[in-house]
Amino acid sequence: MKDPREAVAAVVDPEIRVVTIDDLGILRAVDEDPATGRVVVTITPTYTGCPAMDVIRADIRRALAAVGRPEADVRTVYSPAWSTDWISDAGRAKLAAAGIAPPSPVRADNVVPLTLAVRCPRCGSPETEQVSRFGSTACKALWRCRSCREPFDHLKAL
Numbered sequence: 087m088k089d090p091r092e093a094v095a096a097v098v099d100p101e102i103r104v105v106t107i108d109d110l111g112i113l114r115a116v117d118e119d120p121a122t123g124r125v126v127v128t129i130t131p132t133y134t135g136c137p138a139m140d141v142i143r144a145d146i147r148r149a150l151a152a153v154g155r156p157e158a159d160v161r162t163v164y165s166p167a168w169s170t171d172w173i174s175d176a177g178r179a180k181l182a183a184a185g186i187a188p189p190s191p192v193r194a195d196n197v198v199p200l201t202l203a204v205r206c207p208r209c210g211s212p213e214t215e216q217v218s219r220f221g222s223t224a225c226k227a228l229w230r231c232r233s234c235r236e237p238f239d240h241l242k243a244l
């Protein structure tokens with residue numbers, strides 16, 4: 087039987103299906119309540135306005151049921167708030183491979199960061215421009231590369 091943590095970590099993000107909730111840092115913890123034996127999953131929502139959290143909760147329950155643990159509590163914590171810094175290196179690599187420009191890491195020390203160029207995920211050129219603040223979902227902005235002329239999604243940095 088698969089480990090409940092492994093099962094939950096494999097749940098893919100419903101909006102960006104190339105990465106798991108573990109890659110994105112949505113998954114905080116998978117524990118077992120010693121009193122009840124129930125699996126307790128702790129998640130933190132990503133972007134406000136992303137309607138994906140209900141889907142993610144349902145997918146977590148389904149994944150746990152598939153490994154024989156249908157009795158689960160899915161808890162949502164808002165603090166500390168999720169940021170794009172929580173996306174793992176593996177997650178960033180998967181996003182880039184899917185043609186989604188991963189967000190630049192946000193400085194945590196309140197130093198105003200330099201505006202970093204968003205690199206084209208196809209040709210790597212930093213000559214890019216934002217076309218629309220809204221891409222295919224609320225979490226993504228639509229960008230275009232001035233070198234290869236291809237549009238691409240950029241995951242908004244938070």
Ligand SMILES: [Zn+2]
Binds near residue numbers: 206207208211235236
């Ligand atoms: Zn390009």
